[in-house]
Amino acid sequence: MSDVITLAHGAGGKQTAELIDSVFKAHFANPEFTGDDAAILSLGGQDLAFTTDGFIVSPSDFPGGNIGKLSICGTVNDLSCMGAQPLYLACAFVIEEGLPMSDLERYAAAMEKTAAEAGVRIVAGDTKVAGKGQVDRLFITTTGIGRRLPGVRLSGTEAKPGDAVIVTGDIGRHGCTVLLSREQFGIDADVTSDCAPLWGTVKSMLGVTQDIHVIRDATRGGVGTVLYEIAAQSHVGIRLDRAAIPVAPAVSGVCGMLGLEPLYLACEGRLVVFAPQAQADAIVTALRQGPYSGNAAIIGTVTAEHAERVTIRTEIGAETILPPPGGELLPRIC
């Protein structure tokens, strides 16, 4: 472990996990602290999901959204992945001196609109202003609480050999969009962020069957990082089929040019779902009716062999390993 914090510690991959284990888990360990997207708290006979998320994306406006919309989606989706209906949010703003009032107004409006769509209310908040240069424009932290639907037991430890692995849409759009909107590559591609609140998507799946083992949103580290997390938490192997993974042509073009793996590009409106094979087709059919999951697809299966590994059948039909996540990914994408 290095003696200073590096960007890799925030990339959502292996170093992030090491940091959480060696510092935060070491100090905060308790029975409710788990590796899932939200903690499940039993209060007054009800199971509540509780979580928080910070947002520092640069640039704060990007095609398909802005930091305000993103800050609602991130927390709503973390709650949704536990099978919990998001109810209330609190938000904290750290604002840089000099931020135009009209920008703040725009982000607040985006938050309001997204919260309304997700059916949550923003009920508390905090405002801090930092001196010029102490933050980059605006950082937002949102904290949310939701009520878990009765009978639902979703957790990263529940993936079983034989499960189908489903993604709810084409992958990597958010990471690709933010990358390109930084203009440093001089690449012009028609890509918009997939940023979306996904409670409706989760509800539609749970409407088909409650026999779903894992739902997790692919954020910073992309779908690949989620797959490695689940493989480790559930102690299973995962076998992917490259040809089945939905990637928008513009995203795969950009990945080809820059040597990026779309499985490791951030998403902000995509879920990775593990469910018994028998339910998979019905889940995908239901997903394809939804507004944010029109190109949902089964991309692989869970195996008992190669535990804690993700393997992939390549374009030429060879079986190889998906290299595990790690290192400095794209900084500040969420």
Next chain:
Amino acid sequence: MSIEKKDLARHIVTSYAGPKIRIMEVCGTHTHEIFRYGIRQLLPPAVDLISGPGCPVCVTPPGFIDEAIYLALEKGAVICTFGDLIRVPGSAQSLADARSRGAAVQVVYSQLDAVKYAAAHRDKEVVFLSVGFETTTPGACLAVLQARDEGITNFSLLTANKTMPQAYEALKDSADAFLYPGHVQAIMGTEICEKLKADGISGVVTGFTARELLTALAVVLTEFPKGKPFFKNCYPRVVTAAGSVSGQKLLSQVMEACDTEWRGLGVIPQSGLTLRPEFAAYDARVKFAVPPMDGRSNPACRCGDILRGDCRPPQCPLFGKVCTPEHPVGACMVSREGACSAYYQYGGLTL
């Protein structure tokens, strides 16, 4: 058995029954794509695929990193660089270490961005770490010309640019055939490949898709048993005999050949490119009178043997133990296109 045309290359590769052959790919992108597509899994035991010195980050010697750190810490220069170089170990530290001790290190994605940065920060000296082969070097030449034309005087290059042909000569006993990098030959043309063939060195120009790589391997495995030196251009949609005349012109206008050190291979005469004397004002070594630096590598690190094909990454005592992609000791582990990094990421499991 009828084999569909599209599967012919694959069939030739998987059913090869000729004499043992060592094929060396000398391009980091080839190394990476070969692993990514799982091509190694298709090869019969008689075919030995070796990852040679084709990743510019991997062949950059520690002394070059020392020079960059000297410029940053002693001369207060802002170092602009492609991201990969930041974690390459110098003799005592990497640029990432130096950055946490106050060195100004800026990641850029093109040489022209470094010029732009210099233009926007006229009060600072900006040094671009110019590494790379014939594919990357024209961009550095362009950057120097642009700086000159725009009167930007606070921009210079620290050069470690390299050219491939001399490396093939130096490595000719390590391999029976080379996969020539398609993008290098797109700039330089194929005359040099014909010349290598006349010197007894075999190879094929190879593209980057799964099919192009398989086709190139199939051609090598078809030609090799005939027992004579061969050359084929298997990437004709991009590579012509003449190459890119404008790219070559740019190179010869701004740069000239020099001796240069390759990590693991030592100094190969005339295998480097440096700025011509008339561009000395843009040469950081001249401008800042950088003293000569003999960089030292970790003595246990076998990157040099690996780059020559004398040893495979798992045979290095540091591999996967103290040397990992998160904490690289050798350059071949730093770059995603390095042989050690590829073995580490893809090689842990035989399917």
